[in-house]
Amino acid sequence: MTLFIVVAVWAANYAQVFTTSVNDAAGYTQAVAITTSAATAVNTACAYGTNDTFLLPCAFEGGQMVPVELTLGSPAGSITASLPGSNVSASRSILCTTAPSDQIVYICDSTQGEWACVANQANGINLTDGSCNGINTTVGA
Amino acid sequence: MSNNLKLRKISRGQRGQLFSVDFILAVAFLVIGLGAVLQTSAAIQQSSASRAQITSDLAVPLSQMIANGEPFIAPSTPYCVRWSNQTDAMDNPSCHSFSCGPSGGNIYASQRLIQCYNSTFVPPALNGTCLMTVYTCE
Numbered sequence: 092m093t094l095f096i097v098v099a100v101w102a103a104n105y106a107q108v109f110t111t112s113v114n115d116a117a118g119y120t121q122a123v124a125i126t127t128s129a130a131t132a133v134n135t136a137c138a139y140g141t142n143d144t145f146l147l148p149c150a151f152e153g154g155q156m157v158p159v160e161l162t163l164g165s166p167a168g169s170i171t172a173s174l175p176g177s178n179v180s181a182s183r184s185i186l187c188t189t190a191p192s193d194q195i196v197y198i199c200d201s202t203q204g205e206w207a208c209v210a211n212q213a214n215g216i217n218l219t220d221g222s223c224n225g226i227n228t229t230v231g232a
Numbered sequence: 233m234s235n236n237l238k239l240r241k242i243s244r245g246q247r248g249q250l251f252s253v254d255f256i257l258a259v260a261f262l263v264i265g266l267g268a269v270l271q272t273s274a275a276i277q278q279s280s281a282s283r284a285q286i287t288s289d290l291a292v293p294l295s296q297m298i299a300n301g302e303p304f305i306a307p308s309t310p311y312c313v314r315w316s317n318q319t320d321a322m323d324n325p326s327c328h329s330f331s332c333g334p335s336g337g338n339i340y341a342s343q344r345l346i347q348c349y350n351s352t353f354v355p356p357a358l359n360g361t362c363l364m365t366v367y368t369c370e
Contacts, residue, residue, distance in 0.1 A: 131289055138293035138300070168305040184307035186293055 118177025121150045122159075126172035129161055130183035132209050133170060133216055137187035142210040144222040149199035152176050158198045161207075163218045164189030188215035195220045291342035295366040299344040309369040315348070315362045332369035340368050 125148050132145040150159045152174070160173040163185070173180040190212060197205045197220050208223035209216060290307055297304045298313065314327040332339055348362040 134290065134293035137304075138296035138302075140300075168308060184290060184305075184309055186290075186297055186304040186307065187302075188305065 115177055115179055118150075118152065118174045118179040119181060121148070122172045122174055122177075122179050122181035124148050125150065125159055125161070126170055126181045126183045129163075129172065129207070129209075129218075130170050130185055132207075133163070133185050133187070133189075133218070136209045136211060137185070137216060140211055142208065142223045144206060144208050146204040147197065147199075147207050148204055149202060150174050156199050156202075158196055160194060160196050161218065163193040163216065164191065165194075185216070190214050190217045193218050289340070291340040291366045291368040294368060295342040295344045295364065298364065298366065299346050307368065311366065311368045314365045314367065315346075316365075327365075327367060330367050337369055340370070342366050 128145065128148055132143055135141070136143045147159070147161070150157050157174060157176045160171075160175065162171045162173070165171070167189075168184060168186075169182045170185050171180055171182045191214075193216075195207065195218055197207075199205045205220070206222040208219045208221060210219070210223060211217075290309065290311075294304065294307065294311065310330070310332060312327040312330040330339065331337075343363060343365045346362055346364045348360055
């Protein structure tokens, strides 16, 4: 009986750890994709001095769209995408100064992605949810 | 006689128990702990593999900003700026051994033609047009 309980506990623990690690890895991959897309747009806008609309990838967990926190410039010189549901995050370097504590939180309206705007402002690069001036144009790589 | 036999049977039964409950529990917890460690290690390796597949375009905006003479925040990843005139005499030697970590990560590069005297990365003695190459890591 004791052996059975021990095996059952081990199996439950193994399944939980396995499921958690798979979810974390999937969440991390999505966070990397999101932050890479955002960093490319921000760095392009910095380098060429433009305001650009770009498409952010969606985040999924268990087949459902989940919220994403995208933080610009904190810590300085980086952009970070976090998935609170999976407790994972990924960061990329950005090259220009940013507006202080700039953050957007979004859940995609469609599987196509979420439109966002990166704009050159007086206090640095600014990131907002939705397209710039209502015009949707993807940023060239 | 029968009392002696009964006592002997009980005594033999206690000695016949190969593993105590405490021992079984200790082994079980060891196995559980080992399983958790192995799973965590596998997850970390999977994350590293995901990270290695991401391409970097950091060299492109960095070279553009240098060419424009714009101030920029030094990236957290290693980078190197190399310049050369036609004879390559003013090459930046520090870029010769540029590498992306001991495991040999990918190196990305982007080139721009710049006015040498207009760049803080080029020695003042060098005039004319320079070919600038920016190297970055992932």
